Amino acid sequence: MQLNPSRNRFGLKEWLSEIAVGVSMKGVVFTEFLAFVSESWDEDLVDDIIEASALESGGAYTSVGTYDHREIVSLLEALSFRTEQPKDALMRQFGFYLAGRFSVFFPQFFTRCDTLFAFLASIDDYIHVEVKKLYPDAELPSFDVLQSDETQMSMRYRSSRKMEALAQGLIYGAAHHFGCTIHVAASDGGDGSVIFAINEAGS
Ligand code: HEM
Structure with a gap:
């Protein structure tokens, strides 16, 4: 998370809301999450959950990028819905x-x-x-x-x-x-x- 508002590409309101929710997360966690879904199920499910999650990033993650942590929460919810498994277990x-x-x-x-x-x-x-x-x-x-x-x-x-x-x-x-x-x-x-x-x- 960038705590310095002058370094942030958003305005003060967005900066404060970023602090309130806690955040961004490194791309490696996202790229690996999608690899996990692909290996445990299949590539179609990866496409499905990306589509269902309406992500700001569009789901095009790179391991060195930084993304909104809420995106992984949305992807997890979509995965839970489709696999009928609880989010914590997944x-x-x-x-x-x-x-x-x-x-x-x-x-x-x-x-x-x-x-x-x-x-x-x-x-x-x-x-x-x-x-x-x-x-x-x-x-x-x-x-x-x-x-x-x-x-x-x-x-x-x-x-x-x-x-x-x-x-x-x-x-x-x-x-x-x-x-x-x-x-x-x-x-x-x-x-x-x-x-x-x-x-x-x-x-
Ligand atoms: C070689 C081992 C490890 C590496 C390289 C590593 C690296 C990372 C990286 C890059 C992140 C993302 C941080 C961010 O997005 O800002 C992360 C998050 C995290 N790491 Fe590690 N980690 C390692 C081992 C572990 C282990 C064994 C645990 C077990 C408790 C752990 C707990 C976590 C958790 C829970 C997060 C999610 C972020 C959070 O909870 O706020 N890590 N780690």
């Missing part, structure tokens, strides 16, 4: 898929960690810091470790976009990459945040 599936894609695009973020929990702790401390250098206009969530030992970890997720279902899917996808079986329970953090309790299976 977002979690997408998160799982996205973690696999990130491990291909950014293998160095995965190989520098020996364990899943070390990887998850590095999201806030390292990964999203590096992502911010790569995409200075990215608006990233915060993801703090509250407690961690060998078999369990709890983390607090906070974002104006409230994409906790995506975060949960990303955690499961990362676990799959590290060969771990986990269970993730999400609970209300009380102040707009969400707390994830992550347990390795069998513990």
Whole structure:
């Protein structure tokens, strides 16, 4: 999100409304969302949901572009309607898929960690810091470790976009990459945040 109105191509009203709703999001999330739909269903469904969503961008995303976050919400709603699956479940599936894609695009973020929990702790401390250098206009969530030992970890997720279902899917996808079986329970953090309790299976 661009906080400096002088850098914004819109007027003050639009700038304020952008702050109110929280935002823009990097194109990589959109291009991967459409790839996820194409691979999980087919290309026709991609065309269908773009058409149904009346997007300002027209759905022609590039990975380095920046788009209104509400577009992914519209695409998700259209996908949910057509597949008759709940939005949260679809977002979690997408998160799982996205973690696999990130491990291909950014293998160095995965190989520098020996364990899943070390990887998850590095999201806030390292990964999203590096992502911010790569995409200075990215608006990233915060993801703090509250407690961690060998078999369990709890983390607090906070974002104006409230994409906790995506975060949960990303955690499961990362676990799959590290060969771990986990269970993730999400609970209300009380102040707009969400707390994830992550347990390795069998513990
Ligand atoms: C190699 C690993 C990762 C990379 C390269 C990466 C990169 C990114 C990028 C580029 C965005 C879009 C930001 C924007 O549009 O402004 C994003 C958003 C996000 N990331 Fe990461 N990420 C990684 C791993 C993870 C993991 C494992 C989680 C698990 C919690 C996570 C949680 C999120 C969430 C939930 C968002 C959506 C935006 C929001 O919640 O406000 N990321 N990430």
